[in-house]
Amino acid sequence: MPDCDTTEVVVVGRGMFGSAAARHLSQGGVDVIAIGPDVFDPDHGSATIDEHDVFSSHNDEARLTRLQDRDEAWAQVTARALRDYQALEDASGVDFHHDVGCLIASRPVGDGRNPDPIAHLRERGIIHEYFGSGDRTWAGRWPRLDFPATHGVAFEPSPAGYIRPKRLIAAQETLTRRNGGTLLTDTVTGVHRLGAGAGFEIVTAAGRHVRSSKVVLAAGAFTNFNGLIETPVDLELKTEVVVLGEVTPADTDELARYPTVKYLNDGDVLDAIYMTPPVRYPDGRSYVKMGANTCLDTNPADLATAQRWFRTATDDSYLELLQPSLQALWPDVVFTSFRTRPCIVTYTPDRFPLIAEAQPGLVVATGGNGGGAKGSDAWGAMAADLILGS
Ligand SMILES: Cc1cc2nc3c(=O)[nH]c(=O)nc-3n(C[C@H](O)[C@H](O)[C@H](O)COP(=O)(O)OP(=O)(O)OC[C@H]3O[C@@H](n4cnc5c(N)ncnc54)[C@H](O)[C@@H]3O)c2cc1C
Structure with missing residues (x-):
C-alpha cells in the first residue's frame, strides 16, 4: 500500500465554502487537511484538458455582498458572515471587504420572475434610503449611473x-495554516469508504493517499464528478457569463467608491443584472463587471461538458447580449475594451445551499445558487459544526 497521510477531517475543495469550513475546523483544534487545485484563470489557462481538471466559481475579482437577500433564511446566514468580516480581516491581515454600499433597482412589482427586492429591505428593517419611481435625486450622488424612471x-x-x-x-487559509491545518494543492480523484467506522481514503491526481475519519466535500459545481461521492446529490449546473468593461485610470479613481448594483431589468434576454464598480484585475487593468442570467445559458450535466465550458472562450454572442445593458447603466462612460468570462452557478432544488450529511462521516457543502460567496464563512461554519456532530 502507498504511504498515507492521516488526519481527522479532509476538506475536498479550497473554494469559498471549503476554505471557511477548514478554518472553522482548525480553529476548533481539529486536525484538518484541505485539498484543492490552484484557481484557474480563464484569461491565462491552457487549452488542454486533463481528465480530472476542476474549476472554481469564484474565479474573478469581486462578489456582491449585502444584508438584503432572497429570503429570511438566506439573510440570517449572510448577516452572520458579514458581522465577522472585520474580525477575519484583522486576524488574518488580509483585506477583502469593500463597503461601498449597494444600489437595488426594481419596479415596485418586481420583474415577473423575481419579487421586488426592496420589499425585503423594508420587511427586515434593513437600513436603506428609498427613491420611488421617477424620483431621480439619487443621481445627484451617483451621476454616472442610470436606471429607467x-x-x-x-x-x-x-x-x-x-x-x-x-x-x-x-484570509481563511492564512488562519487555517496558523491553526496547524495543512493545505495541499492537488485534485481529489476518489473518496473511498474503508468500511463501517474505519473512515475514508482520499486519492489525488498527483498520487497522494490520505486517510481521514471524516470528509467535508466542498467541491462546488464539481461535487458529483471525479468519484467524490457514492450517490450523486441533486444539483443543477448553469453556465453564467460576465462581461468586463475596462475603464480608464481617471474613471477608475472617480468610480471606485460607487456602489454595487442589483437591478431587476426588463426584457427577455437578460434576467437579474448584478454589477460591481471598477476593480483591479491580475492583468493590472480595472474593469466594471456585470453579469446576469441570459437566454444563451446551458446546463452542463457531466464532467467533460463542464470542463469544456471553462476552457473554451465565450463567443461574441454573449458580448452582444451583455454589452448594451452595461453601457445603458453607465451612459457616458467610455469603456476602452470589453471581454467576457465563463463561470458556473450550482443550483439545488430548494434554491438553498446544501449543507448535509450525505453518508455517515461525509458532509456535503455546496449549492451556492449564485449567491453563496457573501455568506460563505457562515455556510462553511455550518459544515464544520455538522461534521463534528456526525
Ligand atoms: C459569475 C458568478 C457571479 C457570482 N456573483 C456572486 C455575488 O455577487 N455574490 C455572492 O454572494 N455570490 C456570487 N456568486 C456565487 C458564489 O461565487 C458561489 O456561491 C461560491 O463560489 C460557492 O462556493 P463553493 O465553495 O461551493 O464553490 P467554489 O467557490 O467553486 O469552490 C469549490 C472548489 O472546489 C474545488 N474542487 C472541485 N472539485 C475538486 C476535486 N475533485 N478535488 C479538489 N478540489 C476540487 C474547485 O477547484 C473550487 O476551488 C457568483 C457565482 C458566479 C458563477
Whole structure:
C-alpha cells in the first residue's frame, strides 16, 4: 500500500465554502487537511484538458455582498458572515471587504420572475434610503449611473458592497495554516469508504493517499464528478457569463467608491443584472463587471461538458447580449475594451445551499445558487459544526 497521510477531517475543495469550513475546523483544534487545485484563470489557462481538471466559481475579482437577500433564511446566514468580516480581516491581515454600499433597482412589482427586492429591505428593517419611481435625486450622488424612471431605487449602505473572493479565501487559509491545518494543492480523484467506522481514503491526481475519519466535500459545481461521492446529490449546473468593461485610470479613481448594483431589468434576454464598480484585475487593468442570467445559458450535466465550458472562450454572442445593458447603466462612460468570462452557478432544488450529511462521516457543502460567496464563512461554519456532530 502507498504511504498515507492521516488526519481527522479532509476538506475536498479550497473554494469559498471549503476554505471557511477548514478554518472553522482548525480553529476548533481539529486536525484538518484541505485539498484543492490552484484557481484557474480563464484569461491565462491552457487549452488542454486533463481528465480530472476542476474549476472554481469564484474565479474573478469581486462578489456582491449585502444584508438584503432572497429570503429570511438566506439573510440570517449572510448577516452572520458579514458581522465577522472585520474580525477575519484583522486576524488574518488580509483585506477583502469593500463597503461601498449597494444600489437595488426594481419596479415596485418586481420583474415577473423575481419579487421586488426592496420589499425585503423594508420587511427586515434593513437600513436603506428609498427613491420611488421617477424620483431621480439619487443621481445627484451617483451621476454616472442610470436606471429607467419606471424603477424604484434603494441604497443599502455599508457594510453592503463587495468582497474579493480570492482574498477572502486567502484570509481563511492564512488562519487555517496558523491553526496547524495543512493545505495541499492537488485534485481529489476518489473518496473511498474503508468500511463501517474505519473512515475514508482520499486519492489525488498527483498520487497522494490520505486517510481521514471524516470528509467535508466542498467541491462546488464539481461535487458529483471525479468519484467524490457514492450517490450523486441533486444539483443543477448553469453556465453564467460576465462581461468586463475596462475603464480608464481617471474613471477608475472617480468610480471606485460607487456602489454595487442589483437591478431587476426588463426584457427577455437578460434576467437579474448584478454589477460591481471598477476593480483591479491580475492583468493590472480595472474593469466594471456585470453579469446576469441570459437566454444563451446551458446546463452542463457531466464532467467533460463542464470542463469544456471553462476552457473554451465565450463567443461574441454573449458580448452582444451583455454589452448594451452595461453601457445603458453607465451612459457616458467610455469603456476602452470589453471581454467576457465563463463561470458556473450550482443550483439545488430548494434554491438553498446544501449543507448535509450525505453518508455517515461525509458532509456535503455546496449549492451556492449564485449567491453563496457573501455568506460563505457562515455556510462553511455550518459544515464544520455538522461534521463534528456526525
Ligand atoms: C459569475 C458568478 C457571479 C457570482 N456573483 C456572486 C455575488 O455577487 N455574490 C455572492 O454572494 N455570490 C456570487 N456568486 C456565487 C458564489 O461565487 C458561489 O456561491 C461560491 O463560489 C460557492 O462556493 P463553493 O465553495 O461551493 O464553490 P467554489 O467557490 O467553486 O469552490 C469549490 C472548489 O472546489 C474545488 N474542487 C472541485 N472539485 C475538486 C476535486 N475533485 N478535488 C479538489 N478540489 C476540487 C474547485 O477547484 C473550487 O476551488 C457568483 C457565482 C458566479 C458563477
